[in-house]
Amino acid sequence: MSLVTPVEVVPADRLGRVHFVGIGGAGMSGIARIMLGRGIPVSGSDAKDSDLLADLRELGATTYVGHAAEHVGDATTVVVSTAIRETNPELAAARERGLLVLHRAAALASLMDGRRSVAVAGTHGKTTTTSMLTVALQHAGADPSYCIGGQLVTTGLGAADGSGDLFVAEADESDGSFLMFAPKVAIVTNVEADHLDNYASFEKVKETFARFAERVQPGGLLVVCADDPVARALGEDGARRGLTVRTYGEAADADYRVTGFTPQGFGSRFTVGERELRLSVPGRHYALNATAAYATAVELGVSADAVAEGLAGFTGARRRLEPKGEAGDVRVFDSYAHHPTELAADLRATRDYVSGLGGGRIIAVFQPHLFSRTKFFGAEFGAALGLADEVVVLDVFPAREDPIPGVTGELVADAVPHDGVVYEPDGNAAAGRVAAMAKPGDVIITMGAGDVTALGPKILELLGA
Known part of the structure; x- marks a missing residue:
């Protein structure tokens, strides 16, 4: 590609x-x-x-x-x-x-033309931020059109043509196609090295995100995470070009500053400025995504009260720490995480959740996605998975790529920094292993962008759900 x-x-x-x-x-x-x-x-x-x-x-x-x-x-x-x-x-x-x-x-882009377009970009958090913004705007009565790279749990839809003048779209950087857009409003959640099969270097990734930010229409709005140095720099460049720039995050100088983050069951509460926000999805990273959505909606002139209410009612996007079921006091979740940063964020969020339940182990079932990504980030994947107590690593889901000699899921398994790891290339065998090792109070997470998502129901069946 x-x-x-x-x-x-x-x-x-x-x-x-x-x-x-x-x-x-x-x-x-x-x-x-x-x-x-x-x-x-x-x-x-x-x-x-x-x-x-x-x-x-x-x-x-x-x-x-x-x-x-x-x-x-x-x-x-x-x-x-x-x-x-x-x-x-x-x-x-x-x-x-x-x-x-x-x-x-x-x-x-043809469908967005003529609407007040909002493009949500970033290495991580695009789908969740786009989903949160869409749900908040819907709750406020704006009825936006939207196109998300996932599906809302509430409706099962990832796209719809709304009656309002706003159009919210996830902007995919993987192949540079987000440069097709010329949005009125853009969000950049973060910028990290990924898709290096296309970009060759992190510098090229940063250059392409800079070109995306330059695509924002004159007089438009750019919302960036102040905690991410590359996103912050994009905001500074945008301000020099005359864009309205708003920052969010935990940084002391953020325009929409997040403080007081507190896990609450399978959710959290935190403060943005003087307003308390509550979420029904866990993790500090989801609080940041929600703040991006909150800041953008408020800057678009939507009622802050309505936005906060909409975010409180957000129940997630499919495959974003999505609850799949429970059997024998073992809970199973599914995560689309397929980059080391994403794995670490979801595992930390799950640790907060498990701690709130009184303890229990985290069992991660990870399927690497793409041979190139596994080659570039094998060690980092292993380090992130070390946050789980037990780890089962599947073989690589190839998607669009041809195999690379010597690159298998075993590269990841070998990099996990503790002994609670096994490499099991067969999905059915992996489901059996996980079901056999699970104990009451444990949380199992299937993780990856491939067909690992099908293992959650199999594991629940084996547990006797």
Whole structure:
């Protein structure tokens, strides 16, 4: 995979009939859902059927299982993600016929055009912050359009076309496609080294985030985390360009300063300025995400009281420390964490939760995502997993990549700094191991961006749920 090249926004009314290659993905299906809501005819294909495809069919989309050139039909525009290779028969047919081919971010930018757009970027916390902001705005009656790289627990949706003039979108930096956006408002939660298969160095990551911040419209708003040095620097540069800049975080000089963070069960309370905020999701990192959402909504002119109430009612996004069930006084959660910083943050949040319950062990089941990421961060993954009491490491989930010789989940297992770790490449065997070792009071977390999420229900079944 390589960085995509930004293109000019194509007005949505010029897209004609749109065909999605890989329509079943979280991001692609969300864009398709919004287009259907606006009366744009949509078709699409995916490698396998799914609930998301079924939902789109109910909304009027024509969907196909499997890829074939004839599926493109009479489409005017074909939408692809970076994961779609040039050899895909539908993409090849679109190229041959001279159809308009758009990256999914360019298609999303077309839908955002003409709205007060809010783009949420950052190495970590994008999905949660976008979800929190969306829920808070909905509670305040703003009815925004939104497109999130995950699904809200409350609705099961990751995208919808709202009646209001705001459009909130998660901005993906992994392939540089967030440079397609020119938002009125941008949030940058943090900037760290990741996706080094694309960026080659952290310096390149920082340069690309700087270009994203420069895309904010003149006179726009930039909200950055004061605790993150790179995000802070982006804010300082934005202020020099005349943007309205607001900072948030635990730093003493933050405009929206977080103090008094206190875990409370599977949630927390903390103070932003003079206002106490409460959350029903755990962890200091989620408190920071909530503060980003709070600051942005208030700066957009939304009632602070309504925003606080909306955040208090936020019950999470799918796969973000999502409760999966309980059996025999053993609780199972699922986390999308797939970067060392994310693993550490979720494990610390879980430790706070377990301590509040009176103790118990944390059993982490981790599936590395991408061979390149495992190669670059194997030692860091191991160090983060050391925060758990027991660790089971699966083999690498390849996603879009071909294997790298010598790179397996064993690299991560070998880096865990205690003896409570096992490398088990077979998922079913891993579920059995975890169920056998679990004791009353323990918390089990399945972690990773791949199909490790399917192990939670298996573990619960083995525990007798």
